[in-house]
Amino acid sequence: MRYTPEAGKIDLSVLCLADSVIIEIIDNGPSIPLNERERVFDPFYQILGSKQIGSGLELSIVAVIAKRISADIALKYAxxxxxxxIIVSLTLPIQE
Incomplete structure (x- = not known):
């Protein structure tokens, strides 16, 4: 929510499949350049020129949790x- 413009929009969707659950978050905040997309998962990484205050830990924490629970996280453009x-997509396997 921090990076979404004032009066911005954040959409959350959940899709349940036979073997997984997909959670997608889409916002209309600033985009992430393609060449920096994977770097945003690195601890303390912030996009150069960003005027936002923060530690750069948010997506790195999500990526660590996703890995520990065998989930996949991906970024793509809406x-x-x-x-x-940007769409942040988290695919969680359903375990028996």
Whole structure:
């Protein structure tokens, strides 16, 4: 929510499949350049020029938790034409 503009929008969706649950979060905040997309999972990493206050730990913590529970985390663009609106997708396996 910190990176979403004032009066911005955040969408959350949950999709239940036979073998997994997919949680997606989409916002209309600033985009993440393609060449920095994987780096945002590194502890303390912040995109250069970002004026946001923070530690750069949020997505790295999510990535560590995802790995420990055998989940997958991915980033993609909701709008691929102008590479805006990031989707954070977390796929959680359903365990018997």
């Amino acid at each position: 709008n691929t034409e102008d590479e805006t609106r």
